[in-house]
Amino acid sequence: MSQQTFAQLSNGLVYGAMGVLTIAMFAYAAELAFGTRSRVGRGVAALAARESKVLVAAGGAVAAGAANGPLTAVPVARHLDGAEAVRQAAPERQRRADQFGGVAFSLTRLGLLLMVLSMVGRGLAARRAPWGNMYEFSVASAMVVLAVFVAVTRRRPELRYLGTFVIVPVLLTLGAAITFLYVPAGPLVPALKSYWLVIHVAAAIVCGGVFSLGGVVTVMYLLQDRWERRGVTNRLSRRLPPSDQLDQSAYRLFAFVFPLWTFAIVAGAIWAENAWGRYWNWDPKETWAFITWVVFAGYLHARATAGWSGRKAAAIALLGLSCFVFNYFGVNIWFTGLHSYGGLPNK
Amino acid sequence: MTDNAVLSTQPHEAVRQPGLGPRGLARWAWRQLTSMRVALLLLFMLAVAAVPGSVFPQRGANPGDVLSYLDQHRTLGPWLDRLSMFDVYSAPWFAAIYLLLFVSLVGCVLPRSRQHVRALRSRPPATPRNLSRFADHRSFVTDAEPGAVVAGAREALRARWWRVDVTAETVAAEKGYLRETGNLLFHVALLFLLVGIALGALFGTHGSVIVVEGGSFANTLPQYDSFGAGRLASTSGLPPFSFTLRDFRASYERGGAQDGAPRSFEADLLVRDAPGASPRLQTVEVNSPLEVGGTKVFLIGHGYAPRITVRDKAGNVISSTAVPFLPRDGKFTSMGAIKIPDGGPTQFGFRGVFLPTARMDKVEGGTSTFPAADSPGLLLSLWTGDLGLDTGKPQSVYSLDTSRMKAGPLRSMRVGDTWTLPDGLGSITFDGVSEFASFNIAHDPGKEPVFFAAMAALAGLMLSLFVRRRRLWLRATVDGEGRTLVEVAGLAKSESGGLGRELDDLLARLPARPSDPYPAEEPA
Numbered sequence: 001m002s003q004q005t006f007a008q009l010s011n012g013l014v015y016g017a018m019g020v021l022t023i024a025m026f027a028y029a030a031e032l033a034f035g036t037r038s039r040v041g042r043g044v045a046a047l048a049a050r051e052s053k054v055l056v057a058a059g060g061a062v063a064a065g066a067a068n069g070p071l072t073a074v075p076v077a078r079h080l081d082g083a084e085a086v087r088q089a090a091p092e093r094q095r096r097a098d099q100f101g102g103v104a105f106s107l108t109r110l111g112l113l114l115m116v117l118s119m120v121g122r123g124l125a126a127r128r129a130p131w132g133n134m135y136e137f138s139v140a141s142a143m144v145v146l147a148v149f150v151a152v153t154r155r156r157p158e159l160r161y162l163g164t165f166v167i168v169p170v171l172l173t174l175g176a177a178i179t180f181l182y183v184p185a186g187p188l189v190p191a192l193k194s195y196w197l198v199i200h201v202a203a204a205i206v207c208g209g210v211f212s213l214g215g216v217v218t219v220m221y222l223l224q225d226r227w228e229r230r231g232v233t234n235r236l237s238r239r240l241p242p243s244d245q246l247d248q249s250a251y252r253l254f255a256f257v258f259p260l261w262t263f264a265i266v267a268g269a270i271w272a273e274n275a276w277g278r279y280w281n282w283d284p285k286e287t288w289a290f291i292t293w294v295v296f297a298g299y300l301h302a303r304a305t306a307g308w309s310g311r312k313a314a315a316i317a318l319l320g321l322s323c324f325v326f327n328y329f330g331v332n333i334w335f336t337g338l339h340s341y342g343g344l345p346n347k
Numbered sequence: 348m349t350d351n352a353v354l355s356t357q358p359h360e361a362v363r364q365p366g367l368g369p370r371g372l373a374r375w376a377w378r379q380l381t382s383m384r385v386a387l388l389l390l391f392m393l394a395v396a397a398v399p400g401s402v403f404p405q406r407g408a409n410p411g412d413v414l415s416y417l418d419q420h421r422t423l424g425p426w427l428d429r430l431s432m433f434d435v436y437s438a439p440w441f442a443a444i445y446l447l448l449f450v451s452l453v454g455c456v457l458p459r460s461r462q463h464v465r466a467l468r469s470r471p472p473a474t475p476r477n478l479s480r481f482a483d484h485r486s487f488v489t490d491a492e493p494g495a496v497v498a499g500a501r502e503a504l505r506a507r508w509w510r511v512d513v514t515a516e517t518v519a520a521e522k523g524y525l526r527e528t529g530n531l532l533f534h535v536a537l538l539f540l541l542v543g544i545a546l547g548a549l550f551g552t553h554g555s556v557i558v559v560e561g562g563s564f565a566n567t568l569p570q571y572d573s574f575g576a577g578r579l580a581s582t583s584g585l586p587p588f589s590f591t592l593r594d595f596r597a598s599y600e601r602g603g604a605q606d607g608a609p610r611s612f613e614a615d616l617l618v619r620d621a622p623g624a625s626p627r628l629q630t631v632e633v634n635s636p637l638e639v640g641g642t643k644v645f646l647i648g649h650g651y652a653p654r655i656t657v658r659d660k661a662g663n664v665i666s667s668t669a670v671p672f673l674p675r676d677g678k679f680t681s682m683g684a685i686k687i688p689d690g691g692p693t694q695f696g697f698r699g700v701f702l703p704t705a706r707m708d709k710v711e712g713g714t715s716t717f718p719a720a721d722s723p724g725l726l727l728s729l730w731t732g733d734l735g736l737d738t739g740k741p742q743s744v745y746s747l748d749t750s751r752m753k754a755g756p757l758r759s760m761r762v763g764d765t766w767t768l769p770d771g772l773g774s775i776t777f778d779g780v781s782e783f784a785s786f787n788i789a790h791d792p793g794k795e796p797v798f799f800a801a802m803a804a805l806a807g808l809m810l811s812l813f814v815r816r817r818r819l820w821l822r823a824t825v826d827g828e829g830r831t832l833v834e835v836a837g838l839a840k841s842e843s844g845g846l847g848r849e850l851d852d853l854l855a856r857l858p859a860r861p862s863d864p865y866p867a868e869e870p871a
């Protein structure tokens with residue numbers, strides 16, 4: 001196949017992924033709107049029932065089974081209220097709606113596959129790593145968001161309810177990529193031909209995906225926390241994990257990504273040293289990478305500072321995410337600097 | 348949260364009233380400065396303080412942009428300048444923030460290190476009396492002797508790198524000290540990072556130079572076009588290498604959507620490491636610099652230098668050089684100036700626009716349609732009068748100070764054209780085009796320390812974030828019926844989780860199997 005064919009194939013796959021993900025989004029929403037607690041929810045509820053018995057029986061000589069599987073770590077006692085009732089009262093129509101969740105997740109994985117193939121096609125078309133301009137960064141970041149979501153959901157099925165809130169930003173990113181940011185596949189300008197750059201950008205893209213997913217989980221945490229404090233329950237709050245678990249999941253994502261972000265910055269500095277003779281030039285892109293780093297260091301600190309964990313730390317994490325996103329879009333568009341290679345069309 | 352404090356050397360946030368007097372006050376201030384809350388505040392201030400540097404042009408990177416900003420903002424500009432908004436990263440207030448942060452860091456890390464060393468030497472804390480109060484807790488009864496259970500647990504834990512302390516009936520174990528070690532390593536590495544940066548700023552040198560094809564550069568101060576050195580750097584001891592630019596090649600995308608986009612730049616240098624050393628040929632590219640004894644030469648830009656010959660009325664050559672022109676756009680439309688101070692009846696000069704692929708248009712004038720020198724054109728305008736070279740004011744080589752000059756005629760030229768100048772000034776010939784390359788030449792002795800500090804920080808960070816510090820206890824006692832009641836419990840940082848699985852894992856590896864296996868399902 002010619003490079004041209006690969007490029008067209010790659011574009012077609014992005015459209016295909018968008019189509020599949022759009023259906024997935026509706027399926028997630030349908031599950032949320034019409035389903036019962038769904039299969040996952042029921043699993044959690046059943047476990048809650050079991051653990052509650054254990055708790056009741058805790059005379060000091062009782063142990064929870066070791067074979068509860070990955071859900072063992074989920075203290076779900078709080079979700080117990082009404083779980084039985086919901087399950088038994090669920091009419092057939094709702095149970096059918098539950099299947100939407102499974103369909104949505106399968107479609108998500110299909111969408112992910114299409115995006116991976118699209119990136120492969122783009123790489124073959126351009127004969128280089130397919131993350132050389134903003135269009136390609138955007139597709140790659142969206143892919144990472146999906147990949148991490150799929151990976152995390154396998155380990156913590158209850159996070160599947162975040163599906164809608166993950167797919168929407170992914171679709172928006174892809175839409176923006178293919179309309180505003182699109183540039184045809186092609187080779188890079190000499191300054192960008194560097195192994196360190198490939199590593200730096202790949203790390204930054206993975207960071208983008210994980211930061212974004214962490215942001216989604218953090219927003220859910222703030223909502224759930226608010227509902228819990230006010231004693232409000234609704235469709236979403238009943239399906240989401242309790243707030244302390246959401247907080248923990250968000251922390252895990254951020255704690256995983258912070259060293260990677262540090263590494264991305266170091267790799268960028270090594271590249272800069274090789275290209276310009278100075279490892280740090282304080283150009284706007286670097287400056288905002290630094291600001292993002294410091295804000296997330298603040299987030300990790302806040303979690304260990306009396307009176308700053310929980311909601312305040314979550315707000316800091318969202319601030320850090322905003323800095324990251326601003327660096328990604330805002331700096332490329334409004335500032336000029338050594339990094340003005342975004343490859344934006346019409347510029 | 349109180350449980351966490353046990354497993355970390357993080358400072359306690361107890362609010363204490365300051366003692367009276369200046370010593371008490373100083374003590375109080377120090378405690379405040381080294382508290383987590385103030386560290387958090389300083390981190391925030393650092394983030395905020397870095398912002399204006401991305402909004403306003405900075406002298407270090409774009410001195411020209413700063414001048415034009417000051418020119419456009421006559422009232423606001425000087426105020427911003429007074430607030431160091433054009434030198435944010437060397438501003439006193441910026442330095443104040445990060446220095447305070449690092450003082451706080453030292454004040455924080457020292458006592459924590461002491462505490463951590465003590466923790467490393469101490470034994471795991473004794474088994475608490477009531478293990479069932481822990482969230483992660485298991486128990487069962489068995490027919491094995493307590494001593495056998497304890498010994499089995501000890502072996503099982505030792506095999507997994509736990510630090511274990513046993514008594515006749517209890518096992519206390521702890522693991523994950525590397526978390527705190529990593530955290531301290533990370534913070535200390537940040538200190539060294541700052542030291543490395545300071546080394547570079549004090550002892551480093553950096554400069555830039557433009558070399559036309561065929562031209563040479565020797566690494567001495569006068570040969571630089573611009574040069575900066577740290578306060579403690581020696582400028583007389585620059586490494587004595589030199590090089591000649593043999594050839595410069597650029598290639599561009601031709602046709603398609605990215606027509607004219609650069610694809611490769613290569614500069615062939617004939618390098619002598621020292622005067623008299625035998626020369627070697629090296630090709631320098633954008634991401635692969637030349638390195639000579641700790642000093643690196645980076646190819647950072649290029650452009651065109653039209654070759655010009657100026658003759659007097661009698662036909663004697665006054666000047667014959669390649670004059671570098673400054674590229675202004677992606678198609679390499681370039682601006683430059685030719686100055687003839689001596690040899691003519693009066694001083695004169697030319698303002699010039701060089702077009703590598705020139706399209707001459709009667710209406711629009713000249714434009715360049717491609718960055719390669721496919722069909723070069725040169726637009727020159729003649730100026731006569733005082734070039735202003737003797738005023739002592741520094742002049743750009745790319746522009747003509749026409750304030751004391753008179754405009755003459757304009758001419759567009761192709762390679763080989765000769766223009767006979769009016770008023771007996773002689774003639775000018777456009778002989779051809781050379782390319783020039785611009786180089787950054789940098790020596791930064793802090794680079795390696797910064798690199799190693801960054802690596803250490805990264806390693807520390809990963810230990811600190813991925814290692815889990817946890818404690819585990821086991822007690823085996825004989826119950827009323829003569830059987831052995833085994834209780835295990837664990838305590839971990841709240842972030843870690845998964846401790847329950849670890850307890851189950853320990854139970855599974857105990858030689859003493861529970862005789863009543865996990866009576867979990869039915870109420871006792």
Ligand code: HEM
Pocket residue numbers: 296297300301304355356357358380381382383386448449451452453455456529530533534537807808811812
């Ligand atoms: C240059 C400034 C600083 C930066 C960039 C920074 C960054 C970080 C980061 C990223 C973490 C989380 C990762 C880890 O646990 O190792 C952390 C943890 C920590 N930092 Fe800092 N820090 C700075 C200064 C300070 C200062 C001044 C203090 C003391 C007041 C401090 C005390 C701590 C403590 C106690 C932890 C551990 C928190 C825990 O137990 O989880 N840091 N720091």
